[in-house]
Amino acid sequence: MAEALEAAERLCARRGARLTEIRRRVLELVWRSHQPVGAYTILERLGRERGRVAPPTVYRALDFLIAHGLVHRIASLNAYIGCAHPDRDHIGQFLVCSGCGSAAELDDRRIDRAIRSGAEAAGFAVERPVIELAGRCPNCRERGRDART
Numbered sequence: 068m069a070e071a072l073e074a075a076e077r078l079c080a081r082r083g084a085r086l087t088e089i090r091r092r093v094l095e096l097v098w099r100s101h102q103p104v105g106a107y108t109i110l111e112r113l114g115r116e117r118g119r120v121a122p123p124t125v126y127r128a129l130d131f132l133i134a135h136g137l138v139h140r141i142a143s144l145n146a147y148i149g150c151a152h153p154d155r156d157h158i159g160q161f162l163v164c165s166g167c168g169s170a171a172e173l174d175d176r177r178i179d180r181a182i183r184s185g186a187e188a189a190g191f192a193v194e195r196p197v198i199e200l201a202g203r204c205p206n207c208r209e210r211g212r213d214a215r216t
């Protein structure tokens with residue numbers, strides 16, 4: 068997590084973007100949870116630390132983090148997860164577990180290239196470059212837990 072925050076600071080400094088205290092803290096909270104975390108949970112934790120925080124503050128911080136590739140949004144879970152390689156512009160590819168709500172990033176460059184060239188050929192501008200595959204993670208498969216469907 069310390070590494071992720073350092074990488075974020077370097078990346079922002081290089082791009083001339085300001086990793087304000089609140090943005091940094093939100094990124095920290097996203098990383099601290101090892102599973103995708105919802106905006107409401109972040110809001111609640113921030114509120115516990117510093118009193119009431121307005122929701123737009125958190126959403127703006129998340130938008131900033133997403134725009135800089137530091138965080139991905141998992142739409143199917145309506146949650147956020149830290150990216151381990153924000154330095155590289157890439158399409159987020161996630162294995163989303165419907166049992167426990169975990170999300171593992173695949174990061175396969177072949178998929179990245181295939182999607183980019185396919186979208187380009189279709190004249191399509193990708194605005195939210197995230198792929199989500201629903202299924203069961205190894206832990207849930209082992210435990211034979213019922214999916215939350």
Ligand SMILES: [Zn+2]
Nearest residue numbers: 150151152159
């Ligand atoms: Zn990523």
Ligand SMILES: [Zn+2]
Nearest residue numbers: 164167204207
């Ligand atoms: Zn699972």
